[in-house]
Amino acid sequence: MIGISILGSTGSIGKSTLDVLARHPDRYQVVALSANSDVDGMYRQCLAHRPQLVAMADEASAEALASLLADEAGEIHVLSGIAGLKAVATHESAEQVMAAIVGAAGLVPVLAAVEAGKRILLANKEALVVAGGLFMDAVRRHGVTVLPIDSEHNAVFQCMPEGYEQGLDGKGVRRILLTASGGPFRTTPAQELATVTPEQACAHPNWDMGRKISVDSATMMNKGLEVIEAHWLFGAAPEHIQVVIHPQSVIHSMVEYVDGSVLAQLGNPDMRTPIAHALAWPERIDSGVASLDLFSVARLDFEKPDLERFPCLRLAFRAIEEGGSMPAILNAANEVAVAAFLDGRSGFMDIPRVIEQTMDSLRGQPADSLKVLLEADALARETAERLLTPKVT
Ligand code: NAD
Numbered sequence: 001m002i003g004i005s006i007l008g009s010t011g012s013i014g015k016s017t018l019d020v021l022a023r024h025p026d027r028y029q030v031v032a033l034s035a036n037s038d039v040d041g042m043y044r045q046c047l048a049h050r051p052q053l054v055a056m057a058d059e060a061s062a063e064a065l066a067s068l069l070a071d072e073a074g075e076i077h078v079l080s081g082i083a084g085l086k087a088v089a090t091h092e093s094a095e096q097v098m099a100a101i102v103g104a105a106g107l108v109p110v111l112a113a114v115e116a117g118k119r120i121l122l123a124n125k126e127a128l129v130v131a132g133g134l135f136m137d138a139v140r141r142h143g144v145t146v147l148p149i150d151s152e153h154n155a156v157f158q159c160m161p162e163g164y165e166q167g168l169d170g171k172g173v174r175r176i177l178l179t180a181s182g183g184p185f186r187t188t189p190a191q192e193l194a195t196v197t198p199e200q201a202c203a204h205p206n207w208d209m210g211r212k213i214s215v216d217s218a219t220m221m222n223k224g225l226e227v228i229e230a231h232w233l234f235g236a237a238p239e240h241i242q243v244v245i246h247p248q249s250v251i252h253s254m255v256e257y258v259d260g261s262v263l264a265q266l267g268n269p270d271m272r273t274p275i276a277h278a279l280a281w282p283e284r285i286d287s288g289v290a291s292l293d294l295f296s297v298a299r300l301d302f303e304k305p306d307l308e309r310f311p312c313l314r315l316a317f318r319a320i321e322e323g324g325s326m327p328a329i330l331n332a333a334n335e336v337a338v339a340a341f342l343d344g345r346s347g348f349m350d351i352p353r354v355i356e357q358t359m360d361s362l363r364g365q366p367a368d369s370l371k372v373l374l375e376a377d378a379l380a381r382e383t384a385e386r387l388l389t390p391k392v393t
């Protein structure tokens with residue numbers, strides 16, 4: 001039996017992971033789960049999957065869960081806060097850790113899993129955006145395997161040459177072609193973007209995801225974060241990563257080689273495919289995903305991204321070029337601006353404005369310690385909050 005811990009089990013990726021695991025009860029055992037504050041969701045998961053340990057980041061939620069689980073006679077241990085998340089990430093019976101917390105909040109727990117030598121199934125792209133250099137150093141130092149869950153990076157992983165982890169030099173890779181659906185506003189005129197609502201932004205044409213990543217897809221910051229993620233995971237320079245709009249989301253990404261070969265991974269847009277791939281790698285298991293019906297797909301289209309209507313993509317390239325703590329600043333400002341948009345406190349086009357102004361007003365520092373990066377994250381959050389409300393003169 002392979003023991004699995006899931007960080008962020010009540011979210012979209014967490015639930016899809018449990019769906020795949022439930023198809024293979026003879027192969028996998030759920031040993032630990034974590035969430036932020038969804039007590040009812042976690043209670044149901046506890047009854048269905050019987051983990052040994054659960055952690056709620058929120059203290060009051062942990063207390064509420066513990067009282068719901070009182071009848072379980074202490075079989076399911078409940079912890080809280082960052083210590084609880086770390087305990088889930090490092091549980092001795094877990095061989096693999098699914099990192100599916102949303103946002104920079106996932107960084108410290110996933111680093112704990114790396115330091116404990118676990119195989120990492122990485123959905124939490126913000127961890128790599130904030131601290132890609134430190135994260136990959138820790139991965140090498142502890143000799144752990146990282147399997148990307150983000151569908152594009154999972155596709156690239158499947159198309160990469162053997163030994164790419166030691167560097168791309170001499171491997172014949174010319175570039176990575178990162179596909180993007182273009183999101184719900186792919187064809188929306190610029191002047192209409194200022195007034196779109198959170199509901200419109202979260203209505204993604206191809207994928208059913210958490211609300212934060214849905215807004216990121218709508219602004220195309222998601223693709224920007226993914227460029228930074230690909231840079232760290234595959235050691236690729238930003239100029240060797242091309243974003244390609246592909247509205248059908250059937251090709252999940254491609255790798256082009258110097259001989260002109262382009263390898264692609266295709267499939268229905270369902271996260272259970274990359275999740276099952278990473279869980280079983282290097283083997284293959286059933287994911288519950290239907291066969292790809294190419295006759296109903298019928299055609300595959302490609303477009304260039306529009307950096308005028310989607311400035312977030314340009315800002316992400318700027319952040320990776322400036323380097324150091326600037327990607328952490330970009331990410332934190334984005335988290336604040338997206339949360340404000342989802343709460344109805346600001347407009348859709350305030351998202352790129354607040355991010356750019358935050359980046360303009362802060363200086364990036366060398367990203368040589370977690371402390372520097374967490375301080376940059378905190379300062380960028382404060383700055384972005386202030387920039388959300390225009391100054392009254
Ligand atoms: P979600 O919002 O549906 O779920 C997030 C999970 O994290 C929940 O279990 C929540 O309780 C937990 N969480 C939130 N804030 C927390 C905090 N402060 N401390 C501890 N736990 C916290 O998000 P999602 O769509 O499942 O996305 C998870 C991650 O996977 C994100 O980084 C996202 O970019 C990435 N991802 C998601 C998809 C997708 O299809 N949903 C695809 C690719 C990558």
Ligand code: MG
Pocket residue numbers: 150151152226
């Ligand atoms: Mg993706």
